[in-house]
Amino acid sequence: MTPRPGREEDPDRLYTLTSGRSRPVSDAFDLVTLVVAECDPVPGMQSEHAAILRICRRPTAVVELAADLGLPVGITQVLLCDLLDTGRISARHPRTVRTAAQLPDPEILEQVLVGLRNL
Amino acid sequence: MDYATSDPGLVPGPPGPRAPLDASADNGLKIVITGGFGVGKTTMVRSVSEIRPLNTEETMTQAGAAVDDLAGVGTKSSTTVAFDFGRISVNARTVLYLFGAPGQERFWFLWDRLFSGTLGAVVLVDTRRLDDSWYAIDRLEHHGTPFVVARNDFGGPKHSEEQVRDALSLADGVPLVDCDARSRQSSKDVLITLVQHLQTLSAAHPRAREMTAP
Ligand SMILES: Nc1nc2c(ncn2[C@@H]2O[C@H](COP(=O)(O)OP(=O)(O)O)[C@@H](O)[C@H]2O)c(=O)[nH]1
Ligand SMILES: [Mg+2]
Numbered sequence: 126m127t128p129r130p131g132r133e134e135d136p137d138r139l140y141t142l143t144s145g146r147s148r149p150v151s152d153a154f155d156l157v158t159l160v161v162a163e164c165d166p167v168p169g170m171q172s173e174h175a176a177i178l179r180i181c182r183r184p185t186a187v188v189e190l191a192a193d194l195g196l197p198v199g200i201t202q203v204l205l206c207d208l209l210d211t212g213r214i215s216a217r218h219p220r221t222v223r224t225a226a227q228l229p230d231p232e233i234l235e236q237v238l239v240g241l242r243n244l
Numbered sequence: 245m246d247y248a249t250s251d252p253g254l255v256p257g258p259p260g261p262r263a264p265l266d267a268s269a270d271n272g273l274k275i276v277i278t279g280g281f282g283v284g285k286t287t288m289v290r291s292v293s294e295i296r297p298l299n300t301e302e303t304m305t306q307a308g309a310a311v312d313d314l315a316g317v318g319t320k321s322s323t324t325v326a327f328d329f330g331r332i333s334v335n336a337r338t339v340l341y342l343f344g345a346p347g348q349e350r351f352w353f354l355w356d357r358l359f360s361g362t363l364g365a366v367v368l369v370d371t372r373r374l375d376d377s378w379y380a381i382d383r384l385e386h387h388g389t390p391f392v393v394a395r396n397d398f399g400g401p402k403h404s405e406e407q408v409r410d411a412l413s414l415a416d417g418v419p420l421v422d423c424d425a426r427s428r429q430s431s432k433d434v435l436i437t438l439v440q441h442l443q444t445l446s447a448a449h450p451r452a453r454e455m456t457a458p
Contacts (some may be wrong), residue, residue, distance in 0.1 A: 137395070156358055157272025157341050159265070186272050186341060188329055192298035197324070199302060217270040219361055220275035228390075228446040229363050233338070237273065237363070238439045240334030244292060244432050 153209060154202045159184040171206050174213075181214060191234040266336045273340045275438065278347045278357055278384075279368035280376025284425030285344035286328050286397050290370065291431040293330020301326040302355055320372050326360075338343040342435075348379035355387060363390040364438050368425065372400035374411050381412060386422060391442055394423040394434045417444075 154160075161184050166175035167232060182191055191201040208214040220233075277285045289297045302323045328344045343359070345351060347367075365384055369377045377393070384391045395408060403411075405420060414420060419437050424430045 138455060150432070151446075153422075155272070156343075156362065157274055157339075159269055159272055159339075174325050183267060184269045185265065186331075188300060188341065189298065191300040192329075197303050219273065220271045221368075228449060229442060231443065231446050233271075233273070234363075234439055234443050234446065236334055236338055237340060238436065240338070240340065241432055241436050241439065244332065244428070 154187045154205050154216060155219050156188045157186050157219050159186055160190065160205060161185075161215050161217065162213065163215055164213050174208060176224065177204060177208060178213060184217060247385075254395055257290040262267060263335065264337055268336045268341050269333075271338045271365060272336065273334070274343060274362040275435065276343045276345050276362050276365040276389075277368060278345045278365055278380045280347055280373055280447055281379075282372065283368040283370045283373075283376065285346075285368060288340050288366070288423075288425035288431045288434070289344045290327055291425060291428045292332060292435065293335060295331055297328045297330045299326055299328040304357075323350055323353075325354055327351075338439055340368060347376065349379060352379075352383045355383065359389075362389055364442050365389050367391055367393045368423075368433055369393055369395045369408070370398050371379070371395060371402070371408060372398060374408075377412060381414075390438075390442055390445055392419040392421065392434065392438045394421050394425075394437075396423060396425060431457070 139236075141230060151244060160177070160181045162178040162181040164178065166178045170178075171197070177190060180190060185193075187201060187205065188198065191198045194201060194204075196204075205214065205216075220230075277288050279285055279453050282321050286297060301324050303322050323344070327346070330342050332340045332342065334340050345359070365380075367377055367384070381391070381393070393408075393412065393414060408414075409420060419441050421434060423434045
């Protein structure tokens with residue numbers, strides 16, 4: 126079995142990758158926020174940033190990016206914050222917010238039901 | 245951890261590179277499949293997913309905060325939780341992600357961070373190991389996440405629905421169904437049961453937003 130890329134990653138390198146930041150965990154990206162590149166990678170860009178821009182030519186969920194990059198979700202979110210801050214990506218956030226007091230939108234539920242039945 | 249992928253009895257995932265989402269996709273939804281080790285979480289994700297299940301991980305400190313730098317990784321102060329996931333494109337705009345998430349205690353520290361906004365959950369239950377499910381059910385109730393319970397048949401003793409409900413202290417309204425996570429149809433039926441359950445809850449409790457509207 127080949128190890129998943131990134132699994133054996135040197136923590137020091139990952140630390141460097143996020144420039145050692147330990148800002149409070151950002152709420153800017155949900156696991157299923159869909160990320161879209163707003164530009165192409167440019168030479169000299171940090172390779173993870175370039176990879177994100179390539180992958181996100183089509184909308185890609187944060188969790189898929191994390192899996193593709195072989196990085197933990199939190200690190201992926203930090204990289205995404207960099208790109209969002211500089212306008213290189215846009216983020217399509219989930220519209221259905223469900224809290225204890227608020228059940229999902231019936232219209233969305235109906236869509237999901239139809240989607241599941243068509244599987 | 246990946247041993248299930250070599251099991252010949254499993255439904256193979258779709259081959260080849262995974263298809264990108266539709267360019268118009270703009271709304272991601274989450275459903276979580278949880279339960280004890282080896283209960284069929286990955287199998288169920290694989291059975292219904294349009295992509296081969298992927299996996300990723302999140303790291304948290306002992307205090308329960310996820311870390312977004314790896315300064316603490318590899319030290320005693322952090323723990324890593326791995327989970328797998330698949331997806332179902334509902335339509336051109338909506339995509340449903342299914343997460344296979346371990347039900348053990350340390351995982352629940354990450355629930356709010358990873359799974360807030362989850363539509364609902366499926367608790368997979370192996371009736372030979374009911375106690376593995378207690379904790380998951382307890383936590384879901386605590387977080388106010390609607391769920392259904394799906395009982396797998398691993399060839400254990402047959403219990404009546406009443407016995408299982410009693411053993412799990414399931415509230416009357418919580419659906420309990422039998423399933424075979426290896427079957428696409430059966431897994432699909434479990435998800436449909438969950439969504440119908442959400443519709444029932446939704447009809448019974450008009451949304452807070454509507455109730456507080458002037
Ligand atoms: N009999 C039976 N076996 C199952 C079912 N679901 C999964 N399995 C088998 O149980 C084993 C563990 O499943 P897996 O999905 O890896 O469990 P996980 O740890 O919850 O992700 C695999 O060998 C599956 O083929 C089921 O519904 N019935
Ligand atoms: Mg698994």
